[in-house]
Structures are given as C-alpha cells and as structure tokens.
Amino acid sequence: MKFILHYVRQFSAFTGYRLYLNLLAMVAISLLDGIGSLMLIPMLSVSGLIGVDISVNQMTRLLSFLNRFPVTISLVILLGIYITVSLGQNVLQRLSSLQNVHIHQKFITHLRFRIHRALILANWRFYLQRRNSDIINTLTNELPRVSSGVYLFFQTITTLLFTLVQIGLAFWLQPFITLIVLICGVALAMFARRYSRKAYSLGKETVNTYEAYQAGITDIFNGIKEIKTNNLGHSRLQRVHDLSQKQQREQESFNNVRTKSQLVYKMSSVLLIAGLLYLSVVLFHAQPGQLLLIIVIFSRLWPRFITMQNNMEQIFSNIPAFQKTIELEKEALKESKANTFSTELTNNTDPLELHHGITCQDVSFRYDQANSAYALKNMNLEIPANRMTAIVGRSGAGKSTLIDLIMGLIEPSEGSIRVDGKPLQNETLERFRHSISYVPQDPYLFHGTIRDNMLLFVPEATDEQIWESLELSYGAAFVRKLPSGLDTVIGDRGIKLSGGERQRIVLGRALLRKPSILILDEATSALDNENEANIQEVLHQLKGRVTILVIAHRFTTIRNADQVIVLEQGQIAQAGEYQQLAKDTKGIFKVLLGEDHASRERLQPSAFQM
Numbered sequence: 001m002k003f004i005l006h007y008v009r010q011f012s013a014f015t016g017y018r019l020y021l022n023l024l025a026m027v028a029i030s031l032l033d034g035i036g037s038l039m040l041i042p043m044l045s046v047s048g049l050i051g052v053d054i055s056v057n058q059m060t061r062l063l064s065f066l067n068r069f070p071v072t073i074s075l076v077i078l079l080g081i082y083i084t085v086s087l088g089q090n091v092l093q094r095l096s097s098l099q100n101v102h103i104h105q106k107f108i109t110h111l112r113f114r115i116h117r118a119l120i121l122a123n124w125r126f127y128l129q130r131r132n133s134d135i136i137n138t139l140t141n142e143l144p145r146v147s148s149g150v151y152l153f154f155q156t157i158t159t160l161l162f163t164l165v166q167i168g169l170a171f172w173l174q175p176f177i178t179l180i181v182l183i184c185g186v187a188l189a190m191f192a193r194r195y196s197r198k199a200y201s202l203g204k205e206t207v208n209t210y211e212a213y214q215a216g217i218t219d220i221f222n223g224i225k226e227i228k229t230n231n232l233g234h235s236r237l238q239r240v241h242d243l244s245q246k247q248q249r250e251q252e253s254f255n256n257v258r259t260k261s262q263l264v265y266k267m268s269s270v271l272l273i274a275g276l277l278y279l280s281v282v283l284f285h286a287q288p289g290q291l292l293l294i295i296v297i298f299s300r301l302w303p304r305f306i307t308m309q310n311n312m313e314q315i316f317s318n319i320p321a322f323q324k325t326i327e328l329e330k331e332a333l334k335e336s337k338a339n340t341f342s343t344e345l346t347n348n349t350d351p352l353e354l355h356h357g358i359t360c361q362d363v364s365f366r367y368d369q370a371n372s373a374y375a376l377k378n379m380n381l382e383i384p385a386n387r388m389t390a391i392v393g394r395s396g397a398g399k400s401t402l403i404d405l406i407m408g409l410i411e412p413s414e415g416s417i418r419v420d421g422k423p424l425q426n427e428t429l430e431r432f433r434h435s436i437s438y439v440p441q442d443p444y445l446f447h448g449t450i451r452d453n454m455l456l457f458v459p460e461a462t463d464e465q466i467w468e469s470l471e472l473s474y475g476a477a478f479v480r481k482l483p484s485g486l487d488t489v490i491g492d493r494g495i496k497l498s499g500g501e502r503q504r505i506v507l508g509r510a511l512l513r514k515p516s517i518l519i520l521d522e523a524t525s526a527l528d529n530e531n532e533a534n535i536q537e538v539l540h541q542l543k544g545r546v547t548i549l550v551i552a553h554r555f556t557t558i559r560n561a562d563q564v565i566v567l568e569q570g571q572i573a574q575a576g577e578y579q580q581l582a583k584d585t586k587g588i589f590k591v592l593l594g595e596d597h598a599s600r601e602r603l604q605p606s607a608f609q610m
C-alpha cells in the first residue's frame with residue numbers, strides 16, 4: 001500500500017484544491033443520484049401505479065405536501081423535481097469527468113517529465129548497470145499502469161464517498177435493512193480479500209513477463225541483420241512466442257480472478273435480495289412500498305460494493321508497476337544526486353575555452369566496486385590544449401574507459417581529473433561538455449533526414465553552415481549526389497547509408513558545433529583509404545585551434561598526433577611523439593604498429609608491395 005500512497009500523496013500535492021473540489025462534486029453527484037432514484041417511489045405512488053402509504057418512509061413524508069394538490073399537478077411537480085435533479089446530476093457529472101481527466105493527464109505528463117529528467121541526469125554508471133529495455137518497459141508499460149492505478153484509487157475513494165452518502169440516505173429511510181446489507185457487504189469484502197492478493201501476485205508476474213518480452217523484442221530488432229543472415233529467426237520467434245503466450249495466460253488468469261469475484265458478489269446479491277424479500281413478506285408482512293424501498297436501497301448499494309472490489313483487484317495488480325516505477329526514479333535520482341559530476345539540464349552555459357589542458361592525476365577506475373579488477377590503474381597524463389593526442393592499445397586496454405572518464409561520464413574510483421587546473425565538477429563539467437564534440441564507435445543517428453540529424457547538435461544552423469561542415473568531413477560530395485540531398489531520410493541508425501558515409505555525416509555534425517575539444521573514438525574505422533587520408537588532413541588543419549583526442553586502431557589516422565599514449569592492461573605503457581615511439585624497438589607501440597601494417601598488407605597487398 002505504501003507504494004500506492006507514494007504517488008497518491010504526490011498526486012494530491014500536485015493537483016491541490018482541484019482534487020478536493022472534484023471529490024466534493026462527486027459526493028454531490030451521488031447525493032443527487034440517490035435523491036433521483038428514491039423519488040421513483042413517491043412518483044409511482046402519486047401516479048397511482050402502486051399504492052404506498054404516505055407514512056411508509058421519510059421521503060414520502062417529506063413530500064406529503066403534495067396531497068393538497070390534485071394528482072396531475074402533484075405528478076407534474078414531482079416529475080419537474082425529478083428532471084431538475086437528474087439534469088443537475090448529469091451536468092455536474094460531465095464537468096467533474098472533464099476535470100478528472102484533465103488533472104490525471106496533467107499528472108501523467110508531470111510524472112513522465114520528472115522521470116525522464118531523472119533518467120537524463122543519472123550518471124553513466126546507472127546505465128551500465130541495467131538493461132535499456134527494462135527502462136523502456138517501465139516508461140511505456142508500467143508508467144501508464146501507475147497512472148491508471150492512481151486514477152482507480154481516487155475512483156475507489158469517490159465510490160466509497162458515494163456509498164457512504166447512499167448508506168446515509170438508506171439509513172434515514174430504512175435503518176434495519178441497510179444494517180443487514182452493510183453487514184453482508186463487509187463480510188463479503190473480508191472474504192474477497194483473497195482475490196485482491198491473487199491479483200497482486202499475478203501483477204508481479206506480469207511485470208516480469210513484460211520486461212522479458214520487451215528485452216526479447218529489443219534484442220531481435222537490435223540484431224535483426226545477424227538474426228536473418230545466421231538463420232536465427234526461428235529460435236528468436238519461439239522465445240517471443242513463449243513470452244506472448246505467458247502474457248496471454250496471465251491476462252486470462254487475472255480475468256479468471258475478476259470474473260470469479262464478480263460471480264461471488266452477484267450470486268450473493270441474488271441470495272441476499274431473495275432472503276430480504278422473503279423475510280419482509282413472511283415475517284414482517286411488508287407493504288409494496290416497503291418492498292420497493294428494499295429493492296431500491298439494495299440496487300443502489302450493492303453495485304457500489306462490486307465496483308469497489310473490482311477496483312481493488314485492479315489496483316492490487318498494479319502495485320508491482322508502482323514498485324518498478326518508484327524504484328527506477330529513486331535509483332536514477334540517487335545516481336544523479338550522489339554524483340558530483342551530474343549537471344542540471346540547461347542549455348545556456350558558455351562553452352569552456354581550454355587554455356592549458358586536461359590532467360589525469362593518479363586516476364584509477366573499477367567498473368564494479370566489489371570487484372578488485374581495475375579497468376584503469378594509476379593513470380597520470382596531460383592532454384595539452386589545442387594539440388592532437390592519440391590513445392592506442394589492444395582491445396580491452398582501457399581506451400574507451402579513459403575517454404569516458406575525461407568526458408565526465410564516469411568518476412575516477414581514485415585520483416582526479418582537472419581541466420585547466422579545476423576539478424571536473426558541476427559548473428566546470430557543464431561548460432566543458434558544451435565545448436566537446438564526441439564521435440563514438442557506434443554513433444547516434446536517428447530515423448530522419450540528413451538535415452534533421454545534423455541539426456541535432458546545432459538546431460539553429462543554416463543549410464550553408466551544414467554544407468560547410470559536410471565539406472570538412474568529406475561528406476558533401478556524396479550527399480549532393482543523393483536525389484533528395486539533405487532531405488534524404490537515412491533510416492534507423494542511418495541504416496540506408498554505408499558505414500563510411502555514416503561516419504562522414506557524424507563527423508560533419510561534430511564539426512558543425514565548432515567544438516574546442518573534438519573526441520573521436522574509432523570514428524574513421526569504416527572510411528576507405530582516400531577518405532581517411534582526407535580526414536587526417538582535416539584534423540591536421542584543426543590542430544592549433546582545437547584540442548583533439550583520438551582513439552584509432554588504424555595508425556595512419558594518428559600519424560600527425562602531437563602525442564601518443566599507449567595503454568596496456570589499464571596502464572600507460574608508453575607516451576611520446578609518434579616517430580619517437582615508432583623507433584623504440586622494445587616498446588609495445590612498435591609491436592602494434594607492426595600488427596597494423598601486417599593487417600593492412602593482408603587486406604591490400606598491392607598497396608604495400610609497391
């Protein structure tokens with residue numbers, strides 16, 4: 001219950017007086033509804049359709065003044081009151097329903113934004129620890145269940161208020177029968193708790209199945225090319241099919257619980273009304289008016305009990321969704337608050353101008369604090385401003401980890417990183433990030449036009465500026481040849497472009513930002529020799545104006561680097577100028593260089609045989 005109350009409290013704080021006003025309106029609607037239905041008895045009585053002693057109940061006594069008028073006048077007065085009461089009730093109902101949807105939708109928008117914000121602010125470590133598909137599942141499947149849970153909670157409260165008003169009216173009219181109905185209702189509610197518990201455990205299973213399903217389909221579409229080419233379609237399909245069937249069984253089980261509890265309630269209602277009528281007629285010799293009253297009271301109260309039970313089952317089945325959503329938001333917030341690196345989401349910070357450089361002081365890093373293995377150990381290095389620094393090393397040596405640390409995505413486990421002597425934190429980090437253009441191994445291109453993808457970094461850029469950056473990245477020539485030019489839609493992750501074309505677009509986009517720090521992580525790996533040589537030339541020209549940090553397995557890309565850092569098993573094995581390292585026959589750099597040459601020779605023997 002505490003999970004529900006968590007959002008219920010937030011909801012009432014968020015909506016404020018509007019919520020209470022709406023609840024009040026619901027009570028008024030209920031009151032009008034009750035009055036309207038109870039007026040049926042005097043109407044039938046006055047019209048002479050059934051004979052009811054005027055002293056039979058409070059309502060008829062209240063309307064006894066009508067005896068002074070002829071029947072037709074009394075009937076017109078009664079029908080007039082009935083129509084007015086019903087009209088009032090229905091108009092109020094509409095207004096209240098509009099208000100209800102408004103405040104709930106507003107709350108969902110607020111909740112979505114808040115969770116997305118926490119997720120965007122969460123540090124990189126948060127994402128390293130969980131499946132993206134679980135986050136997507138919580139946002140797409142669980143969040144709507146939370147909002148419908150909150151909605152149902154208030155609907156249940158409203159129904160409870162309705163019911164209390166109806167009980168009050170019923171007590172006023174017929175205390176004894178009302179008491180019997182109430183006792184039966186409470187006894188049945190106690191019995192029906194088992195259905196709510198079952199709904200909760202089914203809800204838990206549903207959350208797990210949804211997560212597995214989401215993970216399954218995400219994996220399929222992430223790897224659809226390999227799945228198709230390696231003929232893995234059948235096994236993947238089988239997995240998704242099994243999960244779909246599990247979802248189907250869970251939904252059916254839930255429906256089974258719901259219909260069972262409804263059956264119990266409906267059958268008990270039939271038995272109860274039969275018993276009440278029998279007792280009234282046989283033992284108490286009740287009048288037709290009294291019998292009608294019993295039916296009216298019962299038909300007003302019992303459906304409310306059924307609605308409340310239904311809502312409770314639905315709410316209980318949604319509790320696990322509440323748990324998941326709270327957990328996600330709390331952890332994301334914890335990871336962003338605890339993280340001194342986290343920055344607020346603002347776009348109006350001045351980019352940082354790097355004057356001296358970036359320093360790593362005794363930096364060590366472990367991905368898993370409980371594990372003694374270090375991805376980087378005792379790293380001391382200086383990346384001078386406006387120079388080109390290359391980072392090389394075998395696979396797994398720690399190159400990407402070092403870049404992530406320098407960009408402030410992760411914090412050093414030990415040691416510190418400084419930018420122009422200042423710790424990489426808060427305002428410095430924010431300004432630092434504004435000055436970086438980062439091109440990763442698997443760049444982020446989305447389904448849209450080339451222009452849309454370019455504008456992601458600089459939304460206000462003109463076409464002229466876009467072409468300028470594409471010229472720099474040697475992408476302009478091929479974009480010009482496309483029938484739709486900048487308006488070409490490139491598909492998910494740029495699937496309609498070749499690897500080299502994608503890299504040139506992404507590089508162009510990075511340059512469009514006019515960064516003072518350019519970080520390239522294997523950003524030219526898919527380029528042919530000619531384009532790679534061109535990009536090399538561009539980087540060479542940028543030197544002196546831009547601080548360039550490059551990770552490359554192809555050594556031709558880094559030939560012009562001012563400094564080369566060679567990593568081995570998380571430590572700096574060598575550092576210095578390219579030519580100087582190339583001459584050191586004992587160093588690992590020479591070995592790596594030899595391997596690079598050998599692999600190029602294997603791929604293009606003629607180029608090296610000349």
Ligand SMILES: Nc1ncnc2c1ncn2[C@@H]1O[C@H](COP(=O)(O)OP(=O)(O)OP(=O)(O)O)[C@@H](O)[C@H]1O
Binds near residue numbers: 375398399
């Ligand atoms: N998210 C992670 N969780 C745990 N360990 C990780 C994670 N990412 C990387 N590692 C480990 O940290 C070490 C350094 O990895 P890193 O990705 O920095 O190497 P790299 O030099 O960039 O490799 P490559 O050239 O293959 O990209 C490796 O041993 C790797 O297994």
